[in-house]
Amino acid sequence: MEELFFNFINQFGYVAIGALIFIENVFPPIPSEVILPLGGFFTTTTDMVLPGVIIAATCGSVLGAFILYGIGWVLSRERLMRFFNTRPMRLLGFKDTDIASAIDWFDRKGQFTVLICRCIPVVRSLISIPAGTARMNPVKFTLFTLVGSAVWNTVLCSLGAAAGSAWMTVSEQAEWVSDIVKYVIIAIVAVVAVFWIVKRIIPNLRQERNAAKDASETGHTPKHMR
Template identity: 80%
Template structure:
């Protein structure tokens, strides 16, 4: 895949940088940890300049972020609340009020996470979805996304430019950090899942069995 990125950027320059980062924001498994240092490296071998590389990457980041923002906007608070009030979701311990509480928290305190998370692998793209669901002000969303993405893009592109032909070492280090973040996120998800099972799902199942027993005909007891 690195060869594909290399050839694409080598042929199409700034457009390729913006397009790849746009796709990376919509489809996170495409690694910006490879694209950005590689893009910085090209400023040492072509007529591409670092400021325009960073600007192209940041433009791609903002445009890609709005795709996921739009998905979150379409889902909407009301639709998610209705979905989580369905019987299968309630058996899994969810409630419509959980969504309302999460969106209310995001409105009050969570909007800054759009800025912070732009510099955190994995979640840097996905944070756009709750922002859309909460109907975050588009101007503020754009500003936070622009600033956070510009910081991330500047760091990795600059490191790639400074490393020159050793840009792959920068990429490897960035991917190593990204892997650590992924493991931490997986561990947190497992902890939350265990807590959820113990506090929500098991009590729900017990209450469900109790209700069944209470409605069972007397001659079957």
């Protein structure tokens, strides 16, 4: 994959960097940890300059972020609440009020996370979806995305330029940090999943089973099971 990126950037320069980072924001498995240091390296072997590489990457970041922001906007609070109010979601322990509370929290206190998360691997792209769902002000979203992405892009591009032909070392170290973040996220998700199963799913299944048992005895189907 590195060879593909190398040839693409070597041929199309700034446009290639902007396009790759745009795709990376929409499809996170494409590693910016490779693209950005490589872009920095090219400032040492071509007529590309570091500020131009950073600007191209940041433009790609902002445009890509708006794709996911749009997906979040389409989902909307109302649609998510209807979805999580369905019987299968209720059996999994979800409530429509959970969604409302989460969106209200993001609207009150979570918008600043858009800025912070732009510098965190993995979540740096996905944070755009809750921002869109919460109808975060587009101007504020653009500003936070621009600043956060510029910081991330500047660091990795500058390190790649400083490393020169050893840019792969920067890429490997950045990917190592990204892997650590992934493991931390997986661990957190696992703990939350266990807590959710114990506190939400198991009690709901017991309630459902007891309701079904009562229904079979009385001949009436509880409203929540219809």
